[in-house]
Amino acid sequence: MLALASLSGAADADWARAGAPYADLALLGGIALDADSRGAARELVARGREEFLPDDPLAFVDAQLAALDDAPIRAGMNVRSATVAPIRETASICADHDAVLEINAHCRQDELCAVGCGETLLRDTERLAAFVAAAVDAGATVSVKVRAEVDGVALPATARALTDAGADVIHVDAMDSEPLIADVAAASDAFVLANNGVRDRATAWEYLAYGADGVSVGRPSDDPAVLERVARAVADWERRGRDAGRDGEVPG
Template identity: 55%
Template structure:
């Protein structure tokens, strides 16, 4: 779905259009954000800022996303937008914006900050009592017309990522973006449980060895987090993906996303 098969993962308050442009020569996709969309998540983001974290808090998050996607319209990279929300309507709206720009909408079920989890966003969406809301958010994004990714984290107590993968697939999501948290075998479990999903593996991706390991566990692509601003690491990972995933360039499982 993108080439090379390396994505730049969203960095809170830092991953914007300029960041994506700077990394475009070495990456096939870039997820800007995360962007908090509704009142609950924006209030949570303000509390995070109050204690020193960097967050995107534009006056109008939809206008901000539109401007960022417009800035990437002529850049040779597949854009993505990582969003946080507890309600479906703004996710549906962003889904429409993403569809207009051939961008991926990514639901953030990854943030582990207490402020976000307390309001029902971030990794709290992976808990059994919030699984229905995750399903609804994915459906809302798809209703907007965008391909939907869900960013998740491995290694959370009482969370079965294989079951989460099935939720993503059953709700119409196409992509699962996994922070493996040093448990690379979680990629294999997801690939077995939901083989129709496109898997982006994240965590300690630095070069050929890590790319090959994730590929062998079943990943379709990898992503770079904090080192995404380091050109040397981006270039090394890019070359590794071109080598390791070369035989998969004709993979058509998600070719409809590019249509």
């Protein structure tokens, strides 16, 4: 399975449609949902980063997903929040569109971490698991985007706890720790999506050999040449019949 990973301020419905010939899943966003995360996003914009800051983030999520209801790719929405209520509301919208709700426990910008989002959330497994449980209760297929190499975080144990809370997908930015994917896959029954540096057959197959169920492409996700190479690599791997017990599709 090939996914398109969210890119702040760029990953919208048009971006997803452009990648649809190559990928199976497009994770739009990220979208700041509550007052604290939106305040942090405004600070990021002030220092030159691209961010989605619609007046009504829930309406924006609904409209973006509705624009992909007839697209030949499954959609998902990567979201940031310091509080659980908007996670639950957004998960309900995602469920209505058969879309994946992806909780962002990945961003490392100081502004987001200061209000309890991103890596700060990743370091608080109990709180992150509560976010997952709320999204599951709302009926959504739930992914959690996490990052390797975060001090104090044992990612396999975190993945296990999130799976116990109901997460369907663990989306891992492996950083420079590609073998960690094997430990996460062994620790969790969730679908493991591997990210970071996926550009071609060699990089895709490395993650798949470590036990990932799929890979995602981040910054080059608007480059058809990269997407075509990775899509071909994933298809060739699946044809090899490796890990025959897994069908390569996100559950739900």
